[in-house]
Amino acid sequence: MAATPFGIDFGGTGIKGAPVDLDSGDFARERERIPTPRPATPAAVAEVFVDLLARFPDCDGPVGVTVPGIVRHGVVHSAANIDPSWIGTDADALFTEATGREVHVVNDADAAGLAEVRYGAARGRSGLVVLTTLGTGIGSALVHDGVLVPNSELGHLELDGHVAEQRAANSAREREDLSMEEWAGRLTAFYRHLERLFSPDLIVVGGGVSKRADEFLPLLDVDVEVVPAALRNKAGVVGAALHATG
């Protein structure tokens, strides 16, 4: 039997990890959390991963890690909301070397997309599913008939002359103290743009604010079906573990 994979979600304030049961899509053991070091350089984050994995001494499966940036063949290529020293870092190699484990890095939204399609809000859905995470930035995942097209970066589309995530991420709502109606107006423009570009069959809305989905999803004026993510704050860890086995 294949070893249970381990997922790590590298976020702005916390680094969370747990072994994941791929049959249920849930944690196989209670997850652990360590505060994100400041600055969150690749070397400092690697040390946290070593500590985190040491808390699960009997778990020896492959390790998946989310990173909030473009990841191609294990190398990080963008750092819109993280320390700039990540750009050009071969994160697969760095973390594999630091932990002595087989580590595979994946974009954070792509991980959430994989998890939602396999176990969550888009489970069993065919056609094109677009997941967006509304947080500090806007992350995106494009999944067609269960197959991920990685690094879509739709939060960096232009919206009203700005980078979309700077206008429509949850951080923009908080920073500008927008009402839900005002924010929903910006989200409508963003999602209408996605509708025109991709004709998705379903849009899944993730990120921490998705727990308040009933306050803003009904205010969106779009044609496509839009649903809240189901896995909530487990999606990163579960998706990272899925990626590790992919």
Ligand code: BGC
């Ligand atoms: C990054 C994406 C990331 C998203 C959510 C964006 O600024 O460019 O790679 O998925 O934030 O963290």
